[in-house]
Each structure stands twice: as structure tokens, then as C-alpha cells.
Amino acid sequence: TQLLEQSPQFLSIQEGENLTVYCNSSSVFSSLQWYRQEPGEGPVLLVTVVTGGEVKKLKRLTFQFGDARKDSSLHITAAQPGDTGLYLCAGQETSGSRLTFGEGTQLTVNP
Amino acid sequence: DAGVTQSPTHLIKTRGQQVTLRCSPKSGHDTVSWYQQALGQGPQFIFQYYEEEERQRGNFPDRFSGHQFPNYSSELNVNALLLGDSALYLCASSLQGSKNIQYFGAGTRLSVL
Numbered sequence: 001t002q003l004l005e006q007s008p009q010f011l012s013i014q015e016g017e018n019l020t021v022y023c024n025s026s027s028v029f030s031s032l033q034w035y036r037q038e039p040g041e042g043p044v045l046l047v048t049v050v051t052g053g054e055v056k057k058l059k060r061l062t063f064q065f066g067d068a069r070k071d072s073s074l075h076i077t078a079a080q081p082g083d084t085g086l087y088l089c090a091g092q093e094t095s096g097s098r099l100t101f102g103e104g105t106q107l108t109v110n111p
Numbered sequence: 112d113a114g115v116t117q118s119p120t121h122l123i124k125t126r127g128q129q130v131t132l133r134c135s136p137k138s139g140h141d142t143v144s145w146y147q148q149a150l151g152q153g154p155q156f157i158f159q160y161y162e163e164e165e166r167q168r169g170n171f172p173d174r175f176s177g178h179q180f181p182n183y184s185s186e187l188n189v190n191a192l193l194l195g196d197s198a199l200y201l202c203a204s205s206l207q208g209s210k211n212i213q214y215f216g217a218g219t220r221l222s223v224l
Contacts (some may be wrong), residue, residue, distance in 0.1 A: 006153070033212075040117070042201050043154070081143030088153050092211075098144065098167050099203075099213060101153030 003027070003092055006102030013079055014110050021074045021105045023089035030094050032072045034063055037086040039105075079109045112139060115204050123222045124192050132187040132219045136204030142166075143185040144213060145177060146201040154201055160185050161207060165218035189221075197223045 005024045013019055021030070031050040035043035047056050048071060049065035056063045060083075062075040072089055086106050090099040116135045125131050136143055142161045146154035156169035160179035174190045183204075194212055199220050203213035 035215075038219065042203075042217050045212060045214070048140075048212065090153075098156040098157070098159060099146075099154070101146075104151075104153045104154065106151075 004089055004100055005091055006038075006105055008029060008105060009103060010106050010108075012108040012110065015080055016078050018110075019076050019079055019107070020039040021087055021107075022071070023073065024071045025091060025103050026070065027091075027093075028069050029091035029100075030050045030069070032065055033090045033092070033099070034074055035071070035088040037088060043088055044104075075108075079107075081109045081111050083107060083109050113118075115202055117200075117202050117216040117219050119219060120217065121220045123224065125224050126183075126192055126194060128189065128192050128223075130192060130221060132200050132202075132221070133188055134185045134187070134202030134204075134216060136183050136185070136202075139213050140204035140214070141183050141207045142205045142207050142211075143179060143183065144184070144203045144205070145187050146203065147171075148199040148201055148218070150198070155185070173174045192223045194223050197221060 007022050033048045035045045037043040047063045052067045052069045054065045060077045064073050086104045088104045089102045118133045132207050144159040145157040148154040150176045157171050158168045158223040159166050165166045179185045201217045201218045209215045
């Protein structure tokens, strides 16, 4: 069974600070996705990374896929209160297969 | 373009009862996956349906069953409900042969008393 360990589990920071969330596994994934989920809603896809070493940027968010395709990180620059939410990483063994999720990181950005 | 829709949004049942949750996929999608998300946890894969058949299954007991209809919509059935079945049940749809990105509905919040 593939597992994804996500850290930290909780993060509370002030507006303007930077932060990094980590997602690690001993298994190789064909792709890894990052989702953001708000209360009462389903997860919303932020990005998909498929190539080892790949870096993708989405405004103030930077996503990186490890060279061995076993780990990933999400870095947020100058966090804003609107970034508050549950951030989830999810890996796919093969295209179209089940998503294996991490436990999530609950981010709170205080104004 | 309607996204993934799930019904009902909330449901309260008692132990031992049976429940059916429904999902309509995003327009053009042919694959439906179901996930269970306990409070404070990441979603756990239950099963996936394609061409009206269960293609993959997670580590869930036989009390959890499903169905996919010719119009690609899907149902999740849970029998003999336990207190531990209380969770948010998420449906995700995708299109086989594409990038297989899964789009999630808002979920059904099931409470078992």
C-alpha cells in the first residue's frame, strides 16, 4: 500500500509570511496533485506534476516534484488570509488510477 | 457547464440502517471514483467505476457497494451502518484516456447516530 506523509499537519502564520508544506513517500508515483479544500466543499485541484524535478508556479504558489518522483513540496510566498484552507497532496500510481492522499495541512493565515 | 453534483448534501442515519448516496459526473466524464473523508483526515479511496463496472477497490468492507448507470452517474450504498461510517463522502469524475484529472463534488456529509 502506497502512503503519503504530509507535514506539517497544522500551520498558523501571519499575513505576509512564507511557508512550505511537504509531501513524502517511499513509493514512486507517476504523477502527484495538490488540492485545496475549504469547509463544506470538495477538494479543488491546484496543480499536477508528472516529471521528476518539475517546478510549477501558480501566482504566489510554487510546486516542486522530487527527482525520484517520491516527494513534493508546496511553497507559498507572502501568504494572505485568502490562502487559508486544507492543502492536500495526492499521488497516482498510474494514469487514471486511484488517488492516494496525504493527511492534509490545515493552513490558517491571520490578518 | 455543470460540475460534479452530489446528493443529498447532508444525511443523518442510525446504526444498522442502509444509505444510498448519488453522484452526477462532470459533463463529458465517464469515470466516477468515491472517497471517504473522516474529520481532519485526507480522503480515502473506496472504489472506481468505469463502463458500469467496478475497476478498482480500496480497503473497504463489502458493506460498501456501488453502481454506475449508462448515463455515467453513480450511487454509493452502505449497509449495516456503523458509527465509524460518519464522514464526508466525496465523488470525483474523470475522463479515461485524457490526463485523467479528477474533479470533486462538494460531498455528502453522513452522520450515523
